Amino acid sequence: MPARAMPTHPVVTTDLTRRFGLALPVIQAPMAGGPTTAGLVAGASEAGVLGSLGAAYTRAQDIPAEIRAIRAQTDRPFAVNLFFHQGRIAGADEIAAARRALEPLAARVGAELPADVSDAAPPLDAQIRAVLDEAPAALSFTMGLPPAGLVEAARARGIALIGTATTPLEGRALIAAGVEMIVLQGADAGGHSGMFDADGPPPAFGWPALLEALAAEAAAAGVMLIAAGGIMTGRGVAGALAMGAAGAQLGTAFLSTAEAGTKPGHRRLLAEAAAAGEGRTVLTRAFTARQARKLLAAGEAMPVEPAELAAFPAQHGLTKPIRARADAAGVPEAQAWWAGAGAGLSRSLPVAGLVERLGQELAAALQGLARSDR
Template sequence: MATPLIELLKLDHPIIQAPMAGGATTVELVSEASKAGALGSLGAAYLSGEQIEAAASAIRARTDRPFAINLFAPVPQEAATGDGARMLALMARYHAQLGLPAPQAPGPQADPLPEQLEATLRARPAVLSFAFGRLPAATLARCRELGILTIGTATTVREAQVLEQDGVDAVVAQGAEAGGHRSTFLDAFETSMIGTLALVPQVADAVSIPVIASGGIMDGRGIAAALALGADLAQMGTAFLTTDECGISDAYKAVLPASRSEQSRVTRAFSGRPARGIANAFMRDADAIAADILPYPLQNALTRPMRTAGGKSGNINVLSLWAGQGAPLARRETTANLIQRLARETEAARTRRN
């Protein structure tokens, strides 16, 4: 099952635990994934530089295996075009239900990336992965100097080719089934919703760097399929959300295996940027006035107090229940048990195919 990227990263299994920002990827989850022979990934897009360095140190205290730190690439600021008052009125209704103060229209958001990048370079993880676009050439050059592998994220063949031209070491091919934020950065989101089964082999044929399959992969059957399609590794997020070490609430974890695939939708309701999750009350209400949703990252800032309160109280009607279309296949287990099971299932699937 050896592939160039497995050998380069000295992994035991062709698995990346996906970087899920917002508290899902705890120190415990990342370190346990890496200890079990996969590549653990810290979703650090919402962390300060100090928090990134502290988390990296804590992971290293638990394991000497390689891990990744993931950040969001710069996103062009969009102007708000809808009726902000209508969105504030909707938020006021939810704030009142949660006992929160009246919401305030968010002001300009500071760009956290420069501080995050400097902290990541000081931490020197094995991998710096990123989504939403491209990183500056100078950053990629510094990573090469420090021996940090870089992995970009693409939703189309053209995006993968651009990332290869930029000099990344590998590319994630993110299929339409994937949970969480879409990483589209060249074309419209609507025209970049290509399924994993179609996207991965096209990207593998179009670039010379290793390809990582992402989207809808929940078990060993999916991993074996990804490898057969030309991927070096499979990146899995939703499968790890229900592990004991994941940082999401128990209420959120309970929703995933009980859900149905048809409940999975792409929405801008929570952050202003298209992302896939399980439909709930706030998603439906916000999508009903979709034209008034603020652009990213303003909508993300506006909904943060509501989402934080929902996480503490276990109110799934106000949480961003990010998950892929394979969520009904999720199981409650430890990270170590999950990876052991995935290894057995992958080998069984490859044996059946051969």
């Protein structure tokens, strides 16, 4: 598929900007569950970065309408993201035990736990077919490897495949699978870790360590590497480029934009973190049984992992009504407002204003690097 025409004044040119015709080597991270509205994705793409729709929890039959809503607002490239979770499936006994473990917290916030969580995440095969049929510029994914035949099917439609790695071994597996680019998700990233093994230890690698480990192999295979995790400013993007990345993926930075579907309670915490200049975050499996980084409220107790967890996505389905009631009940430890370790650098701007600011910061940082090389 030919690359899009470059914007009139790209800040810097990399393999990522050439591939999608971007003004900045930046991907607006997909954030499932509501933040990545059509307005945010289209606005990010229109402003010159690669917008991304978080569709992991979207039913296959609803994906076309979401993609078309973005296309109604922009003809620029964008990505659609899915969870390629390939872990074990929770059995009935496991779900029942997890349900019992959650009952005290549910009672505390006044929530009723669901009897059935079979629809906690839509069937992946149907989601993939829906995305392929709509053929966005890119299909990004996390939590695993592409299913058999997907690399060829995406290539035939001109769709870039963007995988996610949290360890060097995962990165090598993705290179071997034939993906076009890999997001190196560092441990500082907000929301779910893309780790393949849901029952493994918490993520430990930062994106610089992943980049160092994989740069030579990725270059030999012609695979682009994208830095992610804790990057909030153009200076951070410049740091990723200086280390050899083709670009950076930013998620938390976009949560406070006007177009994002970020809930009021979430916005409030991000604003408080920005005012304090620091956001306290923690990794927890309590809400979905997968490691995910959440933002803590002032004085909030650390979330306690229940005695029993049902494998993802069942735990996500069980805790959904608890999370829906947590703010109103005044129990912040029952709420999963995801954010990365850089949340204290959040800025409340329209998406176009944020991208413009990122571009200014990136240009200034690159000029500084150039001066230091003289």
